[in-house]
Amino acid sequence: MREHTVLRVVTKVLIAPIILFALYVQFHGDYSPGGGFQAGVVFAAAIILYALIFGLAEARRAVSPNLLRITGALGALIFAGTGVYSLLRGGNFLDYDYLAHDAVHGQHYGLLLVEFGVGLTVVSVITSIFYVFAGRGRRNDDEQPPGDAR
Amino acid sequence: MSLASIADNFFGLFNYWVVIVLMMIGFYTVISHDNLVKKLIGLNLFQTAVFVFYISMGKISGSTAPILMSGKGSEDVLYAHPLPHVLILTAIVVGVSTTALGLALVVRINEAYGSIEEDDVLEADFETQEEETEEEAERTARAEARQERESAQQDHDDGREEDEADDDRETRS
Amino acid sequence: MIEAFFAQMPALVIVLPLLAAPICVLLHRGGPSWFVYLLTTWACFGLAFLLFVQVKIGGPISYAMGGWAPPFGIELRLDALNTVVLLLVSGIAAISSVYAKASVAAEIASERAYLFYAALLLCFCGLAGITVTGDAFNLFVFLEISSLSSYALIAMGSKRRALLSAFQYLIMGTIGGTFLLIGIGFLYMMTGSLNMADIAARLPAVADTRTVEAGLAFIVVGTSLKFALFPVHVWLPNAYTYAPSSVSAFIAATATKVAVYALMRFLFTVFGAAYAFDQLPLGEVLLVLSVAAMLSGSMAAIFQTDVKRLLAWSSIAQIGYIVMGFALASTAGVTASVVHMVNHGLIKGALFMAVGAMFWRLRTISLNDIAGLGRQMPITSAAFVVAGLSLIGVPATGGFISKWVLLEAVMAPGHYWLAAAILVSSLMALIYIGRVVEALYFRERPEGHPAVGEAPVLMLAATWTLVLANIAVGLYSTPLVGAAERAARAVLGDGV
Numbered sequence: 001m002r003e004h005t006v007l008r009v010v011t012k013v014l015i016a017p018i019i020l021f022a023l024y025v026q027f028h029g030d031y032s033p034g035g036g037f038q039a040g041v042v043f044a045a046a047i048i049l050y051a052l053i054f055g056l057a058e059a060r061r062a063v064s065p066n067l068l069r070i071t072g073a074l075g076a077l078i079f080a081g082t083g084v085y086s087l088l089r090g091g092n093f094l095d096y097d098y099l100a101h102d103a104v105h106g107q108h109y110g111l112l113l114v115e116f117g118v119g120l121t122v123v124s125v126i127t128s129i130f131y132v133f134a135g136r137g138r139r140n141d142d143e144q145p146p147g148d149a150r
Numbered sequence: 151m152s153l154a155s156i157a158d159n160f161f162g163l164f165n166y167w168v169v170i171v172l173m174m175i176g177f178y179t180v181i182s183h184d185n186l187v188k189k190l191i192g193l194n195l196f197q198t199a200v201f202v203f204y205i206s207m208g209k210i211s212g213s214t215a216p217i218l219m220s221g222k223g224s225e226d227v228l229y230a231h232p233l234p235h236v237l238i239l240t241a242i243v244v245g246v247s248t249t250a251l252g253l254a255l256v257v258r259i260n261e262a263y264g265s266i267e268e269d270d271v272l273e274a275d276f277e278t279q280e281e282e283t284e285e286e287a288e289r290t291a292r293a294e295a296r297q298e299r300e301s302a303q304q305d306h307d308d309g310r311e312e313d314e315a316d317d318d319r320e321t322r323s
Numbered sequence: 324m325i326e327a328f329f330a331q332m333p334a335l336v337i338v339l340p341l342l343a344a345p346i347c348v349l350l351h352r353g354g355p356s357w358f359v360y361l362l363t364t365w366a367c368f369g370l371a372f373l374l375f376v377q378v379k380i381g382g383p384i385s386y387a388m389g390g391w392a393p394p395f396g397i398e399l400r401l402d403a404l405n406t407v408v409l410l411l412v413s414g415i416a417a418i419s420s421v422y423a424k425a426s427v428a429a430e431i432a433s434e435r436a437y438l439f440y441a442a443l444l445l446c447f448c449g450l451a452g453i454t455v456t457g458d459a460f461n462l463f464v465f466l467e468i469s470s471l472s473s474y475a476l477i478a479m480g481s482k483r484r485a486l487l488s489a490f491q492y493l494i495m496g497t498i499g500g501t502f503l504l505i506g507i508g509f510l511y512m513m514t515g516s517l518n519m520a521d522i523a524a525r526l527p528a529v530a531d532t533r534t535v536e537a538g539l540a541f542i543v544v545g546t547s548l549k550f551a552l553f554p555v556h557v558w559l560p561n562a563y564t565y566a567p568s569s570v571s572a573f574i575a576a577t578a579t580k581v582a583v584y585a586l587m588r589f590l591f592t593v594f595g596a597a598y599a600f601d602q603l604p605l606g607e608v609l610l611v612l613s614v615a616a617m618l619s620g621s622m623a624a625i626f627q628t629d630v631k632r633l634l635a636w637s638s639i640a641q642i643g644y645i646v647m648g649f650a651l652a653s654t655a656g657v658t659a660s661v662v663h664m665v666n667h668g669l670i671k672g673a674l675f676m677a678v679g680a681m682f683w684r685l686r687t688i689s690l691n692d693i694a695g696l697g698r699q700m701p702i703t704s705a706a707f708v709v710a711g712l713s714l715i716g717v718p719a720t721g722g723f724i725s726k727w728v729l730l731e732a733v734m735a736p737g738h739y740w741l742a743a744a745i746l747v748s749s750l751m752a753l754i755y756i757g758r759v760v761e762a763l764y765f766r767e768r769p770e771g772h773p774a775v776g777e778a779p780v781l782m783l784a785a786t787w788t789l790v791l792a793n794i795a796v797g798l799y800s801t802p803l804v805g806a807a808e809r810a811a812r813a814v815l816g817d818g819v
Contacts, residue, residue: 033217037239073345080342083334090327093334095390129250136257180494193497200504207512234511237460241504244467248497251471255478255490262483271487282689286628289691293766 011053018046026119030108036115040122047127056134065131068124075121082113165206173199184268186259190252197245201238208234329377333386333399333455336370336409339363340448344441353427353436360440361420364447368410368417375406379809385457393457394518400457404810407661408584409454411668415576415789416447422676422785423569425778429683430481430567439479443573446472450581459507459593460517462585463500466549469581470496473574480565488561495558499548502541509538510593519593530598539599542589550582552646553616556639560623563635568679571631575638576672580664583642587649587660591814600652609650614744616643621751625758630678630688633755634671637714640748641667647741648729655732657811662804663725666713666796670722673710673789677703680778680786690758695768699775704763706786711756713793716749721796721803728804 026039051059083094091098096110160167172195179192208231216232256266263271343363347356378384378401386399401409423443431439449469456462474496478489511517513534514525529535544555551559559579563571590599600606620640627633645667648660680703681696682688697704713720726745733741768774777783796803 033215037243069348069351073348076345077342077349080338080345083338084342087331087334087338092387092390093331093338094388097390133253133257177498180498186490189494193494196498197501200501200508203505204508207508237517240460240464244464244471244500247471248467248493251474252490252493255474255486255493258478259486259490262486268487275484275487283628286689286691289769293691293694293769296767 007053011049015046015050018049019043022046026115027112029115030111036118036120037122039115040119041126043119043123044126044130047123048130051130051134056131060131063127065128068128068131072121072124072128075117075119075124078117078120079114080117082110082117086110165202165209169199169203169206172202186256186266186268186271187253189268190249190256193252194245194249197241197248201242201245204234204238204241208232329373330386332370332374332377333384333401334388336367336374336413336455337399337448337452339366339370340444340451344444344448347437347441347444351437353431353433353440356437356440357420357424357427360423360444363444364413364416364420367447367451368413371406371409371413374401375410375806378403378406379806383813394516394521397461398457398518398520399455400520401455402810403806403813404587404661405454405584407665407806407810408581409451411665412447412450412454412577412581415573415668415672418785418788419569419573419576419672419676421788422572422679422782425782426567426569426679426683430569431479435479439476439567442472442475443570445469446476446574446578450577453581453585457519458517459510459519459522459589462588463504463507466503466582466585467500469578470500470549473570473578476570476574477562477566479570480567482565484561485565488558488565492558492562495548495555499545499555502545502548504545506538506541506545509534509541513538519588523593523595526594526598530602536603539589539594539603539605543586543605546582546586546589550579550586550642551639552642553612553619553639556616556620556642559639560632560635563638563675564629564632568675568682572672572675572679575634575675576668579638579642580645580668583645583649583660583664587657587814590649591657596652596815600650606650606652609646610738610741613643613647613650614741616640616646617744617748618751621748621755624755625751627755628690630690630693630759631675631682633759634674634678637752637755638667638671640752641671641714643748644725644729644745647745648732651732651736651738652815653732653735654808654811654815655728655735657815658804658807659725659729659732661807661810662728665803665807666721666725666793669789669792669796670710670713673706673786673793674714676782676786676789677707677710680782683778683782684775685772690762691769692772693759694762694766696775697764699768700777702783703778703786706783706790707763708760709790710793711760713797715752715756719794719797721793721800723797724800724804728807 022039022043025034025042026036029035029039047059047063050062082096082099086095086098087093089098094110094114096107097103099106099109099113176192176195176197176199180189180196181192183189183192210228210230213228213230216229216235219227259271260266263274265271265274340363343359347359350356350359374384383400383402385393386401387393388397388399390396423440427436427439446469449465449467449472452465453462453469456465474489474493477492478486480488507517510522510526513529513532514522516522516525526535548555563575566574590596590605617640620636620638620643624633624636624640627636641663644663645660648656648658648663650656678688681693681700684700685692685696709720713722716722716726726749730742730745733745
């Protein structure tokens with residue numbers, strides 16, 4: 001679809017706001033609707049849009065599958081690590097009260113960290129799923145973007 | 151039962167009707183279709199019906215979204231029960247994972263068998279299985295024959311190994 | 324410090340595998356991942372043992388996740404019943420982790436081995452989570468975690484038929500999981516709580532409604548799908564047959580038991596035995612189904628030529644024994660269920676491991692191919708024979724103890740037809756195990772097959788550990804039966 005100028009231009013304009021919105025949903029998730037899951041999916045949608053318009057190979061060059069494997073695992077580790085840290089501080093698993101000097105700040109940090117871990121994993125996993133399905137059976141003709149199956 | 155009460159039952163409980171109809175459509179699709187992708191679609195519908203069930207469970211008529219508001223009168227706001235929504239977010243993630251895994255399996259089944267119709271796949275399996283079973287039966291018969299012969303031979307004589315080799319060649323061919 | 328550690332143990336049992344799985348993905352190599360898997364499972368086994376002792380001495384433990392007190396937060400609750408199950412699950416996981424290395428190196432492509440171990444860890448995490456949680460919805464989530472990873476693990480089998488078996492398991496398992504979700508939804512609707520103990524306290528007030536009855540039905544059917552009770556068992560033989568050997572051994576020994584535990588937990592702790600068994604005719608239904616499972620499973624096992632499939636059908640029959648025990652809803656019956664859960668885990672683990680060791684050598688596992696192996700793989704074959712004797716229920720093995728306890732439980736209320744069914748099914752077990760033993764010892768090696776040696780030492784060590792555990796239980800059954808009886812009293816309340 002790279003030859004469609006309109007699509008290319010619109011995509012270029014759209015991707016940055018989509019990612020920005022994803023980050024907004026991510027980091028305002030503790031005060032307003034949103035959170036890791038939603039933000040992760042929105043962020044992944046930006047990457048998938050890029051892959052649809054500019055081709056899978058380009059997208060893989062920008063966000064490599066290997067990177068996604070690492071960030072996916074890291075996200076899960078951040079989540080569990082937050083829990084373990086609160087455990088080491090003397091609380092129960094995932095007891096955010098113990099993360100900072102007082103409970104309110106602790107809850108805040110805990111929520112941010114956990115949601116960040118969730119978001120990171122969701123971005124990685126959704127994008128990986130897309131890569132795996134789109135890349136299946138077309139290892140040699142990466143010129144054709146996956147949306148163009150017909 | 152008056153018409154009014156029937157209507158009340160129907161419209162008052164309409165979310166459950168939606169859930170039941172959706173669930174049965176999904177369930178029927180899973181059971182009746184051969185195409186593996188359609189089975190997955192049915193499964194998704196089936197799960198979605200349960201999501202709708204949970205979400206409508208938390209709704210109170212006249213209530214708003216469960217978002218914390220500040221300002222005057224915010225304590226009196228009637229809001230929907232948020233817990234079922236949160237629960238179902240988790241169940242949706244489970245559903246997405248199931249669908250992704252199921253589709254991945256379908257892709258690999260297609261690569262291995264060249265078809266995603268359950269009948270074709272099963273037929274291919276049955277063919278290989280039948281061949282295997284026949285082969286197994288043949289081998290069992292051969293092994294038994296050999297054993298019988300050996301026991302007979304032990305009674306008979308010990309020095310006729312050439313014959314046995316001949317017999318083996320015959321049974322093998 | 325030590326006390327703080329003791330207090331955190333219930334969470335650590337789930338957290339350790341949850342941490343280890345992404346670490347495996349980061350390591351990206353099969354070898355180090357195996358080591359992580361080994362360490363994690365053994366650590367969890369140690370924790371499970373400490374928890375078992377702690378509950379035995381000090382009574383039930385409650386752990387509030389995130390510091391939110393139950394019934395609002397997620398509660399982990401350990402009592403006499405689930406510490407036994409947890410000990411079984413983590414013990415089998417630990418022993419099968421020793422076994423896994425050689426078996427995985429032979430059956431899984433080396434570049435995917437790290438994913439295999441990550442999935443195994445997640446499966447273990449899910450199973451451990453189901454066991455320790457005291458929250459109904461949390462149980463559903465952990466059930467799906469373990470199921471999803473086991474679909475993936477089964478699909479990693481070496482034959483292409485593994486794919487369709489995994490797909491069929493996925494369809495059946497998801498329907499089961501969704502049924503459970505509906506059931507929990509009904510309960511939540513009526514009681515407004517998800518904490519099991521809290522639901523149990525609020526349920527009597529609304530127990531006579533159709534909604535609660537429907538909820539019970541959905542939960543029973545949903546969990547039955549997961550542990551393959553008789554009419555909904557079709558996914559199990561294929562799944563166990565085509566899964567990689569170490570997965571068959573681990574899942575066959577643990578997954579179905581944990582699902583049975585989940586049903587027991589719902590029936591006895593949430594609904595209460597009086598409601599489920601006296602007010603509703605659930606006991607009769609389950610008894611009939613369990614007899615059907617025993618007879619049909621054993622019968623089908625007799626006619627199999629693939630040894631793994633034979634063992635899978637036998638699993639369906641053995642689940643019948645477990646269900647029969649708790650369907651009696653008596654202390655003796657639940658005791659028998661728990662004893663047989665543990666024994667069947669040990670037996671089937673050992674049998675699948677022995678068969679996996681033969682598969683490791685031969686790449687095939689039909690009765691004709693293993694003919695005459697008794698002389699070429701004497702240690703593996705002997706393990707199969709001893710575990711097989713335990714499955715039949717020969718005295719001085721664990722299987723004998725569980726059958727004895729079950730027979731006692733069945734005879735006490737005078738159900739002689741159930742006792743007859745147990746005996747008939749045991750005789751059938753004698754036939755199908757006998758067929759394998761006959762092939763192993765009384766037949767010649769088929770022509771054209773080169774002589775094979777023994778399996779690797781680690782595989783043999785793991786197999787024999789389980790076999791010896793069987794004999795140990797058979798010779799000295801007091802600890803197991805005692806623990807099972809405590810479990811039964813704990814879930815039934817002392818009175819029954």
